[in-house]
Amino acid sequence: MTSASAPNLWVLLGLSLAGILLMTKKLKKAVKVDFGAFVEKLQLLPPPQPAPPKAPHPLTGLTFAVSDLFDINGFVTGFGNPDWQRTHEAASQTSAVVSALVDGGATCVGKTVVDDMSFGISGENRHYGTPTNVVAPARIPGGSCSGAAVAVAAKLVDFSLGVDTVGGIRQPAGYCGVFGFRPSYGAVSHLGVIPVSTSFDTVGWFATDPSILHRVGQVLLQGSFTGQRNPRNVIIADDFFQLSKVPINRLTQVVIRSTENLFGKQVLKHEILSDYIASRVPSLKALDYNKSNGDAKFSSLKSLANIMHLLRRHEFSHNHFDWINTVKPTLDPFISAHVQEKPELSDKDIESFKAIKNELRVALNALLKDDGVLVIPTVSSPPPKLGAKELSSQDYLLTEFSLTVLASVSGCCQVVVPLGLYDNYPVSVSLLAKHGGDRFLLDTLQTMHASLVQKLADEAGKSKSPKDVSKEAAAETAKEKGNAAFKVKNWPKAIAFYTDAIKLNSNTATYFNNRAAAYLELHSFHQAEEDCTKAINLDKKNVKAYLRRGTAREMLGFYKEAIEDFRYALVLEPTNKRAAMSADRLTKYYQ
Template identity: 40%
Template sequence: MGSPGGSTVPLLSAIIVSLGLLGFYLKSKKKKEPEERQLNAFIEEFEVQPSPNPLPPLAPLPLSGLRFAAKDIFDVEGHVTGFGNPTWRATHEEAKSTAHVVTALLRNGATLVGKTHMDELAFSINGENKHYGTPLNSAAPDRVPGGSSSGSAAAVAAGVVDFAIGTDTAGSLRIPAAYNGVYSFRPSHGSVSAAGVVPMSPSLDAVGWFARDASLLRLVGAMLLPTPQTPPKRAQRVIFAEDLFGLSTAPREPVIAAVTGTLAKLNASARVERTRIGEFFASKVPSLREFARDGKDGMTGEEAVAGIREAMRGLQGWEFKQAHGEWVTSAKPDMAPDVASRVNAALGANEETAKKAAQVRRELRAALDALLTNDTVLILPPSPGAPPKRNSPPKSLDDLRNRAMQLVAIASLGGFPQVTIPMGTENGKEDGNPLAFSVLSGHGTDAMLLDTAVELSRGVTKVAEMYWKRGGREAGPRGAEHRAEEAKTKGNEALKAKRYVEAVKHYNEAIRLDRSNATYFSNKALALMQLGRNGDAEAACTEALNLDPKNVKALLRRGFTREQIGAYDQALQDFEHALVLEPANVQAKNAIGRMRDLGMTS
């Protein structure tokens, strides 16, 4: 948690680690169960035990009891890293040490249970491997799992492991997550150590992870990401990239309905906007002209987005050539035709194009970081649509791959963090294809992005289900949620006019219609405070905080009510908590100072 790829290590663990990794590795072969053979997620199964838990009364390690798998791109001492290709496996020796990220997870209590299949040389997004077969997509068994982190996503989706690690150069976490209906997190480039990971394109490679729920996704992040210097802010500005949704065949309306509906309940102060992000890139990233229409001066938004894809490909090809060109030439690996085609194209990459791509990367990073401040996120599709059918002819997938590369290139080339969030199926039925959306934020805002994923996960699937139950329509004017918002508006008007009893009445009506909206309880508390009903106001604030623990207004209002009734220590805790969430909050600072000056705390 303190530095990239690691966290605080208990003294006992530190002693054990100092004796060498073999000191705490206990490995045993495990016989495959029939359902796991059908799953085909693993290339090799074994167990690597974690560091031992500290003795009571110390708390167990954060990941104690959790099982994880690692893509066959991570080194594990004593095992050959296969990189998805049998020729690679045959020409490389067993790893002499274990990848940094794997060691960090073991130190924090997780058990490694094996290495998972991946696409050859990480050069595909389908998940089909001609040598090792195709892992089962539990969410859509007749369709591919996506790649290149195919086995890791499949193992998580099937429930064989609690979480799994993979890598993402050009969508290799985001696309499998969307296809398998699980969460994935691609962190800011360089924030998680890639030591002990076979490189594909070092400027684009990111070590990330999959999980079935957002809370575990965030917990793994707390073990691997650097500790934020300041508490992360809550996302207050949400931007839908409308033009990017046009690159996906998946329906956009349920995504928009689910995100806006969830924010209305859990974070009513958040602003939702729509933009054509390609036009932003066209105006803010001038070096894209080198990759749009052969360097022609003017470029459209569509050309700018396609240019980012081409810049990414130019950099990826050159770096793959630098890392593995000699091996490809000498070993002459057996590869699937589509993979061989991409490898051969990479071998023809040139340094001049890579340098131009690096300039695009710098400009893209600066432009999007300026737009995506530490409380702003971008919503976009993680994939170009439903997963293709298994064994589809490679040529039939060319258009899909081109659209996919446009969607994934923004985070890959810019080095931005991006989280993939599942939200049921495309038609709201069990047999529908998985539906997902993704959220992208500025470089280094990983903690805020993971918090946002947890917040959105509380409601998006439910709101999407309601969307489909209404026949694919958003809530109409007679819907309970709409009537609740009308009641809140009337309550706000009454509160502003100092008609406090009337305001409470309207807020009660809003709560009756929708008890899941923290804002209704918090606003009701403010009206009750004006009436001097501090006990009732405190209870309303507590209801709001049960729904939304980061509701600063509710914390401040409860603090003031507790101060009025003489519960000074509890009041101080509320004010201090509010200040942690919003370090610049003047009300919280003044309240803490006032209470301490008057000696109101023990």
């Protein structure tokens, strides 16, 4: 090496180190404590409980978040865009639906991220950051109500509110692996909610538990829930499953077996739904795609999807074009491409679209009647990668819209039912009921859920080899040995047993959490922090892991991070004295 090249080497080394430091900072910021779900934290507390013998409020003890589309008194409704927030005043009253939930006993804890002006479908927001898909961090969370879905998937709240226009609840629910409910059009009040497309906008909600989905429905859906009715028809839309990249058996077998088990084989039916729609919605024929330019089988669906897209653009522009044209805000390129020019639909076009909407509702109501459930895929594929080019392609939009169009255009109700993972990505099906069949659909989900979970476990068990089962059993045995060693304060032996358990089964948070406790006793704080982080990644509600990581970080001198851990433990368990004392002590001395 010449002497002249030595300075260049030092420059390269310096740049490399700088790059490593920048990358480390980026990685540290990549997944926030709240997974980037929130744009604003707040607290709306419910009224005091009524005195006995009156029943407590129906949502007592539950927390929820709202997409940044719902007015809350004293806060600006941001609509996913900082220019909108800058040019609008704070709301003077809280939206009707949020007020109803708080009056029902739930506590609102914040506002969540939506796509820019709630128009996208990816869940990515260039202004506020993209919420992290908890199950698949390198993939999109889905939009428009991405933050609300992520807040539920990460178990930061018990449920959350969003608006579904062309899939704003259903798609993120499918991509994030949570339940999502889009009620019948007009079933829930829109007062105090920013409109996107008034023909399609429907207030809906996310949850990880169908019983919570049901409890929220009891508060928000008009009228009372009547006696339980079992479905007499469960219709599998066979052709719709051909639009999915997930094997049909992986999606339908669990539903089929659960239905047979609960209601009998005679209840199951199969339908080529695209043919049914083509025959029952005559106004579509004049608008069908040229069958030589595409798949004739799905031309009716793609025509419906195109109509939905055009009408959404038209109504969005009617609502917001003047503001966009006056303020000239910074918009996401995808949204800018669709809304910068005001689309003009003729009165004849509007009337044709209304006729199609009415005909589709009549057709689906005739198919489902009062006691029928339709089964379709929720989304066509696993969540695409963040920033993928396909997200802005016409093919991707039309394929996804072909699955969301039924409920959006007909106004019928739809619930997303997660069915575990396929190739490490969430998969789900959707159940649809006729317009106005919301209570029946939520009741049916509750009836079927335990059976679906059991059948899903049976399928998973079949796919496990005896070797896998024996490994899991051996891991539990190793953990118990580690616990015994821990009790007699033999920390190194406990660590050895927990390590054996992890080698046999690395998907269990308890093993990492227990090993972290033993490392703390040996003052091995780096190892304890690392194990706690792994435990938290596996179980987002692991209070002990947050407490132990906070302790490890405090001992390592990472006081800010330790305070965040103790405070987050308090979010999960507000009465935890250790977390409260540690957070207060560190805040007093180091902030």
